[in-house]
Amino acid sequence: MMHNDSNGLASDDIxxxxxxxxIEDDQIPSPMAFAGWHSKPPPVPKLKSAGVIAIDITEQxxxxxxxxxxxxxxxxPFFALFDSVGALEIMDPKMDSGYLEPGETMExxxxxxxxxxxxxxxxxxxxxxxxxxxxxxxxxLAQTLFTSLYVDRLLxxxxxxxxxxxxxxxxxxxxxxxxxxxxxxxxxGLIKTCCYxxxxxxxxxxxxxxxxxxxxxHRNLLENFENNDILTLIQESLxxxxxxxxxxxxxxxxxECRLRFREAFLTTAEIAESRTSSETIKTQWESLQxxxxxxxxxxxxxxxxxxxxSVKLQRKLASTVPPRPIVHISLDTAYDHLERLCRDGSIAAxxxxxxxSHSLMTFVFLFQARKPQPSIYIRTLLxxxxxxxxxxxxxxxxxxxLDDDLSSTVLPANxxxxxxxxEVELPSDPRFKxxxxxxxxxxRAAGSYLDILRTICQNRCRIRRTLxxxxxxxxxxxxxxxELDMELRQYTQEEPIRDREISSEPIYSFPLSSWAxxxxxxxxxWLLQMGFELEIYQQDxxxxxxxxxxxxxxxxxxxxxxxxxxxxxxxxxxxxxxxAVGERHAEFIxxxxxxxxxxxxxxxxxxxxxxxxCLFTVLRRLSLIHSPxxxxxxxxxxxxxxxxxxxxxxxxxxxxxxxxxxQVTQPGETTLDLLKYAAESAMAAKKAxxxxxxxxxRDAFCQGSYDSWLKNIKDTLKACIFTGITIATxxxxxxxxxxxxxxxxxxxxxxxxxxxxxxxxxxxxIPVL
Amino acid sequence: MASETNLEAETKSPVLSLLKExxxxxxxxxxxxxxxxxxEKQYLPSIRALISKDLSEPYSIYVYRYFxxxxxxxCFMALSPTTAYTSPKLIGVIISKLEPHTPPSHSSPTxxxxxxxxxxxxxxYRNHGIATTLVRKAIDxxxxxxxxxxxxxxxxxxxxxxxxxxxxGFLRSKKLHRYYLNGNSAFRLVLHLKAVEEMTGNNEExx
Numbered sequence: 001m002m003h004n005d006s007n008g009l010a011s012d013d014i015x016x017x018x019x020x021x022x023i024e025d026d027q028i029p030s031p032m033a034f035a036g037w038h039s040k041p042p043p044v045p046k047l048k049s050a051g052v053i054a055i056d057i058t059e060q061x062x063x064x065x066x067x068x069x070x071x072x073x074x075x076x077p078f079f080a081l082f083d084s085v086g087a088l089e090i091m092d093p094k095m096d097s098g099y100l101e102p103g104e105t106m107e108x109x110x111x112x113x114x115x116x117x118x119x120x121x122x123x124x125x126x127x128x129x130x131x132x133x134x135x136x137x138x139x140x141l142a143q144t145l146f147t148s149l150y151v152d153r154l155l156x157x158x159x160x161x162x163x164x165x166x167x168x169x170x171x172x173x174x175x176x177x178x179x180x181x182x183x184x185x186x187x188x189g190l191i192k193t194c195c196y197x198x199x200x201x202x203x204x205x206x207x208x209x210x211x212x213x214x215x216x217x218h219r220n221l222l223e224n225f226e227n228n229d230i231l232t233l234i235q236e237s238l239x240x241x242x243x244x245x246x247x248x249x250x251x252x253x254x255x256e257c258r259l260r261f262r263e264a265f266l267t268t269a270e271i272a273e274s275r276t277s278s279e280t281i282k283t284q285w286e287s288l289q290x291x292x293x294x295x296x297x298x299x300x301x302x303x304x305x306x307x308x309x310s311v312k313l314q315r316k317l318a319s320t321v322p323p324r325p326i327v328h329i330s331l332d333t334a335y336d337h338l339e340r341l342c343r344d345g346s347i348a349a350x351x352x353x354x355x356x357s358h359s360l361m362t363f364v365f366l367f368q369a370r371k372p373q374p375s376i377y378i379r380t381l382l383x384x385x386x387x388x389x390x391x392x393x394x395x396x397x398x399x400x401x402l403d404d405d406l407s408s409t410v411l412p413a414n415x416x417x418x419x420x421x422x423e424v425e426l427p428s429d430p431r432f433k434x435x436x437x438x439x440x441x442x443x444r445a446a447g448s449y450l451d452i453l454r455t456i457c458q459n460r461c462r463i464r465r466t467l468x469x470x471x472x473x474x475x476x477x478x479x480x481x482x483e484l485d486m487e488l489r490q491y492t493q494e495e496p497i498r499d500r501e502i503s504s505e506p507i508y509s510f511p512l513s514s515w516a517x518x519x520x521x522x523x524x525x526w527l528l529q530m531g532f533e534l535e536i537y538q539q540d541x542x543x544x545x546x547x548x549x550x551x552x553x554x555x556x557x558x559x560x561x562x563x564x565x566x567x568x569x570x571x572x573x574x575x576x577x578x579x580a581v582g583e584r585h586a587e588f589i590x591x592x593x594x595x596x597x598x599x600x601x602x603x604x605x606x607x608x609x610x611x612x613x614c615l616f617t618v619l620r621r622l623s624l625i626h627s628p629x630x631x632x633x634x635x636x637x638x639x640x641x642x643x644x645x646x647x648x649x650x651x652x653x654x655x656x657x658x659x660x661x662x663q664v665t666q667p668g669e670t671t672l673d674l675l676k677y678a679a680e681s682a683m684a685a686k687k688a689x690x691x692x693x694x695x696x697x698r699d700a701f702c703q704g705s706y707d708s709w710l711k712n713i714k715d716t717l718k719a720c721i722f723t724g725i726t727i728a729t730x731x732x733x734x735x736x737x738x739x740x741x742x743x744x745x746x747x748x749x750x751x752x753x754x755x756x757x758x759x760x761x762x763x764x765x766i767p768v769l
Numbered sequence: 770m771a772s773e774t775n776l777e778a779e780t781k782s783p784v785l786s787l788l789k790e791x792x793x794x795x796x797x798x799x800x801x802x803x804x805x806x807x808x809e810k811q812y813l814p815s816i817r818a819l820i821s822k823d824l825s826e827p828y829s830i831y832v833y834r835y836f837x838x839x840x841x842x843x844c845f846m847a848l849s850p851t852t853a854y855t856s857p858k859l860i861g862v863i864i865s866k867l868e869p870h871t872p873p874s875h876s877s878p879t880x881x882x883x884x885x886x887x888x889x890x891x892x893x894y895r896n897h898g899i900a901t902t903l904v905r906k907a908i909d910x911x912x913x914x915x916x917x918x919x920x921x922x923x924x925x926x927x928x929x930x931x932x933x934x935x936x937x938g939f940l941r942s943k944k945l946h947r948y949y950l951n952g953n954s955a956f957r958l959v960l961h962l963k964a965v966e967e968m969t970g971n972n973e974e975x976x
Contacts, residue, residue: 071809073838084835085828094827138947210947322826324950461946461954469874534944536956538935632908633938637961641940644877647965 088322097315097323108310110149113168116179118251122302124150125186125258126331127309132190133334136197136341136375139327140213142317145194147309147326151187155219156316162188162229178240182255185237188222188230189262195221196269197377204380205454207462211376217317227270234263254298261295264288272345275385275394281349289342296335337375344374348382352393355703357405358594360393362701364456366708371753373460383457387450398446405449409518410511410563412591413574413584416488430491437488441481441512448477452519464530467523468645474520475649481513488512497565509566514559517651518598521556525549525605527645533758539749540627541642542761543616547664548655550609555652557602564595597701600688607685608720608760614678615727617664618671619763622734624747635661675731682724689717712757719756729765744768799899800857801906804837804844812846813837815859820889825950833864836886840866843883843914845906847890847899861890863903867911869970879970883911883919888930901933908937908960917968922948922955934958 068074088095100106116124128151131144145151150167159165165188167180176184198221202214222230238259241252268284311326344367351363367374367382374382385393392401403417411417421435451473455466489508496506528549531537537545571588619625630638639657640647646654655663666674692700693713702709733743748764755762804812813833821827837844847861863885870882885907890900908919922945923930931941939958948955 071806073806073834075834075838079831079835081832081835084831087829087831089829092827095829138952207946210945324826459946461944465943472874536941536944538940541940628936628938630936630938632960632962637964638938638940640965641942641959641961644942647877 086320088320093323095322097319097321106312106315108149108312110307110310112149112153113170115177116183116305117303118179118182118247118255119301119303120305121179121183122251122254122258122298123304124148124183124308126299126302127304128187128190129338130329130331130334131327132194133337134327134329135194135213136337136377137329138210138212138376140215140324141194141219142215142217142314142321143324143327145190146217146219146317147311147313148187149308149310149313150183151191152313152316154184154187154191155221158220159222159225162225162233178237178244182237182241182259185230185233186259186262188225189234189259189266192222192225192227192230193262193266193269195223196266196273200273200384201376201380204383205458206376206380207459210462211379211459219317227266231263231266234259250298251301253294254301257291257294257298261288261291264291268345272349272381273384275352275388278349278352281352282346285342285346285349289339289346292335292339292342296331299331340372341375341378344370344378345381348374348378348385350704351382351385353704354393354396356408356590356701357401358408358701359697359703359705360401361453361456362709363705364453366702366705366712368456368460368463369712370708376459379457383454386453386457398450399442402442402446402449406511406515407587408591408594410509410515410566410591412567412570412587414511414570415492416511430493433491434488437484437491441484444480445477445512445516448473448516449519452523460530461534464527464534464536467527467530471520471523471527471645472648474516474523475651478513478516478520478651481516482510485510485512497569511566514563517559518556518563520649521552521559521652524646524649525552525556528552529759532761533752535752537642539625540620542625542749543613543620544639544642544660544664546609546613546616547660550606550613551655552652553602553606553609557599557606560595560599560602564592564599567591567595593699594701597695597699600692604685604688604692604716607681607688608716608723611678611682611685611720611723611727612760612762613664614666614674614681615723615730615763617666618674618678618730618734619747620665621671622730622743624743624745671734672731675727675734679724679727679731682720682727686717686720686724689713689720693717715757716760719760719762722756723760723762726763726765733765733767798850799860800848800850801902802846802848803906803910804841804846806838806841809837812859816846816862816864819859819862819891820864820887823889836864836866843867843907843910845903845910847894847903849894859891860894861899861903863888863900863907865907865911867914867916871970878965878968880917880968881915881970883908883916885919885921900930901937904933904937908962912962915969915971917961917963917970919960919962921958923958924949925954925956931956931958934960 090096091099093099093101098106128145128148131148135141135144153167154165165184166176167184168176198214198216201212206212208214238256241247241255241259244252247255264284265288268288271284272281274281309326311323314321314323347367351360351367354360364382364386368379373379388394390398392398407414407417415421415431416434416438418431418434421431421438424431424435426432448470451470455463455470458466485508494508496508498506528545531545567588571585571592574584574588616625620627636657639660643654669677693710697703697706697709700706700709730743730745733745737743744767745765746768748766749761750764752758802808813830816837817827817830817833843865845863846859848857849860851857864887865883865885867881867883869879871879885904888900888903890903908916911919919939920942921934921939923934925944935941935958937960939960941956942959943957945955945957947953
């Protein structure tokens with residue numbers, strides 16, 4: 001993309017030069033070689049560190065080197081790949097940032113006293129905006145904003161006061177021209193905005209270099225200066241522009257609009273940090289966005305000043321990194337990114353309005369699934385809203401959130417969660433013990449639960465990879481919770497269900513481990529589904545992957561049945577007690593509503609996945625999907641690679657390969673029977689998605705993100721309908737060409753982003769004429 | 770020797786791209802030879818030149834030596850035919866390593882893991898299956914030394930490379946966000962050479 005420019009430089013000449021250098025490199029220098037440079041070895045460096053004595057080892061080194069054969073290498077056992085990748089070759093222009101071409105100077109000779117046209121200020125400001133957005137997109141400051149000589153001038157040396165800060169450091173600078181004052185005010189506002197962004201990203205969970213580069217190369221981004229002082233400077237510049245008579249009105253307006261934009265962006269960055277009011281934050285982002293059209297339309301007035309940006313500044317910043325090109329993104333790309341930042345920032349703030357724990361998770365999930373995914377700054381702001389200072393959404397304790405979730409799934413109106421238990425001081429009292437055990441559980445489970453939310457806040461690739469870890473964590477949590485469940489039922493006097501049809505053993509509810517199991521299954525499904533989105537699976541794996549998805553969704557559905565059984569029993573008992581009041585009933589009704597919703601969603605998922613699994617199996621039977629020869633691997637080994645994240649999961653146990661193969665290929669079924677079954681499954685799923693699409697936000701547990709939720713369901717529904725059509729087309733093709741043996745269709749599998757929903761890979765069938 | 774933990778995944782790499790590659794007829798008299806340190810002077814400059822061509826940023830000599838000095842026998846070169854007037858010309862190269870790998874979380878057993886670090890074929894010789902032959906030679910050499918698995922990364926946009934590896938049996942195991950310096954993402958590709966239960970993490974000499 002942007003670094004490819006440097007590829008072109010590897011001309012034959014340079015390569016030849018490099019090759020020549022290499023041959024000389026192989027020679028171990030003899031004492032004579034040193035003689036060519038100096039009459040005697042350079043003096044021992046003066047080290048001024050207590051306890052360190054420097055010794056000249058030149059002679060020993062040369063003697064040792066002479067013991068080696070020509071070309072012999074000695075490798076230090078601790079010299080690792082990392083060291084080798086970090087190493088540079090001095091005097092190689094592509095690696096050595098200090099290398100100077102003949103006649104080249106180390107520093108730029110830029111004249112900061114030169115007057116600039118107002119149009120040039122617009123040009124520089126717009127270029128700075130491109131650099132700022134490129135940094136937001138993940139490029140280092142050294143290749144973006146820090147290539148500006150004006151920005152560099154303000155940060156090096158580190159300023160101590162704003163009032164005596166001038167680009168032109170000559171003595172006659174008191175009369176700083178208006179244009180430079182405007183540029184200075186803008187730059188200071190820009191740098192301070194970056195300071196907020198950088199600090200926010202650094203404070204949250206993100207991946208350095210992958211998501212963002214927080215490295216400031218030892219420059220201070222005006223950390224110690226007050227926002228107000230910078231905003232005052234911007235205000236003063238605004239006043240001076242409006243008083244000025246020698247600037248064209250449209251140019252004047254363009255400069256004013258840029259200063260107002262910067263003022264608004266800086267204010268937004270400050271206000272976005274507060275978690276008190278989502279409305280204030282939303283308004284702020286919206287007013288920032290409202291400035292963009294004027295900004296955009298006046299871009300054409302700008303005159304670029306390319307000389308005020310220099311790739312050479314990197315030499316001052318980091319000497320151990322190869323010189324890297326300035327990143328150039330277009331203004332359109334920059335405005336697009338900025339517009340999205342405003343939109344996403346405004347929506348992210350809506351998370352602060354809490355409805356219930358499930359709606360919260362739905363919100364985060366759907367927000368992160370926006371396309372393109374919200375940028376890292378917004379994603380870290382969201383994390384800040386969610387967990388900043390270990391206070392959920394700025395108002396709730398972690399316990400409150402966790403208890404909300406437990407009571408709306410497995411423990412509605414249950415005495416285990418009764419806050420009054422905390423007040424009991426008698427250690428022999430069962431309520432004391434309950435409070436104790438529940439607290440043990442909370443301290444164990446809270447981190448795991450919050451990790452689900454935090455995982456969803458990562459970039460899409462990391463979500464999938466991290467889920468593999470959180471699934472393993474929930475596996476252990478489930479096992480740990482089983483012990484607590486058994487202990488707790490001594491204190492709750494839980495009566496088991498006795499049902500000979502299900503089991504001869506008494507059946508206990510195991511609420512805490514049930515809860516952990518539910519979330520483990522959810523995460524296993526998401527992990528599989530992220531694999532579809534990220535195009536991890538090969539075409540001939542799709543049948544198995546959809547089979548596994550329906551297997552997991554079915555398992556969840558059965559598990560929810562179990563939970564429902566206990567909730568219904570509890571509800572019935574509670575209703576028999578006339579003393580039970582509305583609040584307890586509401587808790588039961590709410591938990592049952594959630595179980596119903598999740599069951600509906602699970603059944604839609606397994607129906608749809610089952611249909612696709614059968615369809616892909618048919619396509620393989622018809623040789624419309626091919627498998628590569630794969631001389632180095634077999635099905636069993638590839639299955640182990642694919643299922644690695646689930647290898648250590650005890651429940652549900654990994655389906656053995658032979659069993660999976662039988663289930664997926666269904667050798668006992670005819671192709672037409674498979675298609676019939678697929679059509680029925682797709683139809684059942686379609687009905688379930690239709691029912692879902694008519695639910696209220698409350699019943700679908702998507703309060704606060706209903707519109708995104710509905711769009712997601714509708715996209716899934718479209719994919720499901722399209723699957724039905726594909727199945728019918730294949731069926732027709734099979735029926736009509738059964739005699740000559742070859743079906744007259746071909747299959748295309750849409751890439752991610754090209755289908756109706758990235759989690760549902762639906763093949764497209766095209767007739768072959 | 771000190772082994773790095775999953776360093777491949779943690780280090781930003783310049784992009785190594787491999788353009789069109791498909792099986793076809795090989796030019797006659799093409800020679801494949803295994804690298805050894807004694808060949809450094811003769812071939813390292815052209816190896817570097819061939820590989821740097823597709824890199825956004827060159828690797829230092831230490832990167833090449835890191836691999837070639839320790840695992841020269843897992844590195845293979847394709848050489849064009851020699852005539853009376855020309856010396857053999859390097860047209861393709863594969864550079865790999867093989868060492869015990871312990872997953873960070875100890876969730877899986879230690880394996881003897883092969884890693885294909887670099888693969889390049891001169892553009893005029895592409896489409897003749899040279900890269901496939903080089904990869905097969907590297908994998909064969911790893912198998913001989915008891916490798917349990919082979920991994921590598923490839924740029925998400927490099928469809929020919931992914932096809933090449935997937936034809937041999939590799940699967941994509943994960944996607945790595947913005948893995949390369951140019952901002953492109955990568956796929957990690959994995960090939961298990963044994964059933965997980967039989968993976969020992971040992972190489973033959975230690976058995």
